[in-house]
Amino acid sequence: MTARGIALLVAAVLxxxxxxxxxxxxxxxxxxxxxxxxxxxxxxxxxxxxLGVERVAEPERVARGDPATIxxxxxxxxxxxxxxxxxxxxxxxxxxxxPLLRLRPGRDTSTSYPVPTHRRGxxxxxxxxxxxxxxxxxxxxxxxxxxxxxxxxxxxxxxxxAVPAGLTRSLDGQVDKVPHGSITFDSLREYVPGDELRRIHxxxxxxxxxxxxxxxxxxxxPTVLVLLDDRVGAHTPDSFEYxxxxxxxxxxxxxxxxxxxxxxLVSSASSGPFFDVLTEAGLGDGDLGAGLRRLRAQRLxxxxxxxTGPGGRADLGAVSxxxxxxxxxxxxxxxxxxxxxxxxxxxxxxxxxxxxAEFATAWDGVRGW
Numbered sequence: 001m002t003a004r005g006i007a008l009l010v011a012a013v014l015x016x017x018x019x020x021x022x023x024x025x026x027x028x029x030x031x032x033x034x035x036x037x038x039x040x041x042x043x044x045x046x047x048x049x050x051l052g053v054e055r056v057a058e059p060e061r062v063a064r065g066d067p068a069t070i071x072x073x074x075x076x077x078x079x080x081x082x083x084x085x086x087x088x089x090x091x092x093x094x095x096x097x098x099p100l101l102r103l104r105p106g107r108d109t110s111t112s113y114p115v116p117t118h119r120r121g122x123x124x125x126x127x128x129x130x131x132x133x134x135x136x137x138x139x140x141x142x143x144x145x146x147x148x149x150x151x152x153x154x155x156x157x158x159x160x161x162a163v164p165a166g167l168t169r170s171l172d173g174q175v176d177k178v179p180h181g182s183i184t185f186d187s188l189r190e191y192v193p194g195d196e197l198r199r200i201h202x203x204x205x206x207x208x209x210x211x212x213x214x215x216x217x218x219x220x221x222p223t224v225l226v227l228l229d230d231r232v233g234a235h236t237p238d239s240f241e242y243x244x245x246x247x248x249x250x251x252x253x254x255x256x257x258x259x260x261x262x263x264x265l266v267s268s269a270s271s272g273p274f275f276d277v278l279t280e281a282g283l284g285d286g287d288l289g290a291g292l293r294r295l296r297a298q299r300l301x302x303x304x305x306x307x308t309g310p311g312g313r314a315d316l317g318a319v320s321x322x323x324x325x326x327x328x329x330x331x332x333x334x335x336x337x338x339x340x341x342x343x344x345x346x347x348x349x350x351x352x353x354x355x356x357a358e359f360a361t362a363w364d365g366v367r368g369w
Contacts, residue, residue, distance in 0.1 A: 053146025
């Protein structure tokens with residue numbers, strides 16, 4: 001009930017009590033009229049319109065700054081009454097008014113509106129909120145219709161012309177920068193229909209009692225590991241956005257070249273598609289030392305790309321300690337224009353960039369890619 005409805009209900013009770021107690025029929029009549037108005041308002045607002053809501057996001061995944069649109073279709077499934085309602089659709093932190101004027105039974109109406117994509121992250125859209133009020137403004141009812149969709153705003157990608165082709169490791173030792181190479185045994189797995197018979201390892205198959213197939217890898221392909229520093233003390237909000245853009249750009253360029261790539265965060269283990277990880281990434285607490293020890297022990301790649309902000313400049317020495325495990329180490333520092341340029345740390349390539357576009361330019365200017 002609105003404040004007006006509560007006041008009228010209190011007045012109805014007082015008028016009825018006073019009229020009956022002191023014998024004033026006019027006051028009792030006014031109290032009855034006020035009570036009848038409140039009852040009618042409750043009955044009016046109790047009617048629940050039957051609405052079908054369909055919401056489509058086009059596209060559901062979009063780069064930051066690119067356009068995305070929500071198309072909302074609302075159908076009046078009622079049989080008896082036309083609906084004139086006040087509706088708003090939730091779109092991220094904002095709301096979008098949706099006019100529903102004289103929507104007849106069995107008819108539908110559609111409306112479209114843009115999704116704000118100026119910030120990376122998840123933008124939840126929906127549900128549709130429908131507000132119904134009585135003509136006297138005594139009762140207000142708000143109901144939710146339809147489900148929700150989530151628009152994923154990915155980091156912006158800056159094209160990179162080349163990716164590192166550093167030294168690679170194999171079981172046979174280190175291989176040089178070339179992409180031609182050897183095929184080396186990696187592991188055994190169970191046979192599945194479609195596998196080549198020449199890859200069956202008969203001796204192991206005889207031991208385990210079922211067909212086993214050799215898995216082989218091309219050890220000459222350079223593997224790129226991207227380490228995104230997401231510690232709250234290492235970044236400003238803007239520098240972290242630029243670091244995410246750089247991570248997306250490196251991953252995209254590496255995949256385009258058909259090379260293996262992995263993405264890791266300092267503060268937490270990442271899993272799932274790379275762009276979903278970058279979309280949901282946020283600043284938090286993390287232990288860089290523990291992460292570097294884990295990477296040194298696991299040796300997950302041949303080229304390490306470390307992306308940090310102004311607060312991570314002091315940690316470049318620790319990152320350069322991975323040179324023994326990763327033949328090529330690249331570090332990028334974002335949002336630190338006023339600091340003295342880094343001249344290089346123990347053979348590590350250091351890129352200073354104000355934003356993602358400047359990073360792409362500096363990356364393409366590195367010799368030896």
